[in-house]
Amino acid sequence: MADTMIDAIKRRVSVRTFSAEPVPPEVMDAFRGGMLRNGADLFGNRPRFLVIDPREERLGETAGLFTYGVVKNPGFFIAGAVPRGPGALTDFGYAMERHILEAVSLGLGTCWLGGTFSRSAFSRAMGLRDGELLPAVSPLGIPAAEKSLVDGVLSFAARSRLRRPWKEIFHRGRPGVPLSPGEAGAYAEVLECVRMAPSALNRQPWRVVREESADVFHFYIVSEGGGGEIRLPEIDIGIALCHFELAAGALGLSGSWSGKTGSGGVEGWTHILTWEGR
Numbered sequence: 001m002a003d004t005m006i007d008a009i010k011r012r013v014s015v016r017t018f019s020a021e022p023v024p025p026e027v028m029d030a031f032r033g034g035m036l037r038n039g040a041d042l043f044g045n046r047p048r049f050l051v052i053d054p055r056e057e058r059l060g061e062t063a064g065l066f067t068y069g070v071v072k073n074p075g076f077f078i079a080g081a082v083p084r085g086p087g088a089l090t091d092f093g094y095a096m097e098r099h100i101l102e103a104v105s106l107g108l109g110t111c112w113l114g115g116t117f118s119r120s121a122f123s124r125a126m127g128l129r130d131g132e133l134l135p136a137v138s139p140l141g142i143p144a145a146e147k148s149l150v151d152g153v154l155s156f157a158a159r160s161r162l163r164r165p166w167k168e169i170f171h172r173g174r175p176g177v178p179l180s181p182g183e184a185g186a187y188a189e190v191l192e193c194v195r196m197a198p199s200a201l202n203r204q205p206w207r208v209v210r211e212e213s214a215d216v217f218h219f220y221i222v223s224e225g226g227g228g229e230i231r232l233p234e235i236d237i238g239i240a241l242c243h244f245e246l247a248a249g250a251l252g253l254s255g256s257w258s259g260k261t262g263s264g265g266v267e268g269w270t271h272i273l274t275w276e277g278r
């Protein structure tokens, strides 16, 4: 339903401490049903996802070791894999965030983990295939009333509730000219949903330029590059594109993604996709 998606986007926070209370089976059934409905990608790479029960023997270790002690009492994990290819990590971010938001709308806590988890243990549990990457996982469970010490320190270090101001992220016509919520018109709420998106280390590497006189939004990544095969900013932008599209859909704003840059290249920014509103 319309506002449930925007509501889920606004309510979502990283949860690393879960209650020992088990997730009701009907909630997990609803989540699995949503996973089947929510499959989508932007660049044609088909991520696949699996719900993993840490109590199952094949994990072979306790769930705490799996996440180096960052996550306490996870009920389940959702893990995903995507074939290597252009746009694979962005497709992964875009697809996984739909599952995360579905979980949030069912009252579950989640936390993107792109670093603090045992990639080899999850690759085994997932049955990772040749040519596939396993970019990230998330615990799923009932949020605990109080955060663990590690969770508190991590949330504080990432300044989890804070986001860059509008003027840094959203631009009008060209980079450096700030776009105000008033100028964004009907899209102001949609862009706010992009601003609230989670990103690795809360770096918020996304930048958006709205064309001067049309609902055309160019999405870019700013990043220093590097980081090996799992380039987290590419996952982050997939999450931002997911938030944009779901919020636009919820508000009845139609449009579609295209690869064209319109205003041309911007130094230091990598163009990913453009939304053309109709």
Ligand SMILES: Cc1cc2nc3c(=O)[nH]c(=O)nc-3n(C[C@H](O)[C@H](O)[C@H](O)COP(=O)(O)O)c2cc1C
Pocket (backbone or CB within 6 Å): 012, 013, 014, 016, 070, 111, 112, 113, 114, 115, 116, 117, 136, 154, 158, 159, 160, 161, 197, 198, 199, 200, 201, 202, 232, 235, 236, 239
């Ligand atoms: C791609 C990605 C990877 C992340 N990896 C980790 C991680 O390895 N460990 C962790 O504790 N948090 C991780 N996070 C969570 C971020 O730190 C968190 O989303 C950010 O600080 C914003 O806080 P919020 O999610 O509470 O809004 C990751 C987030 C994203 C999007």
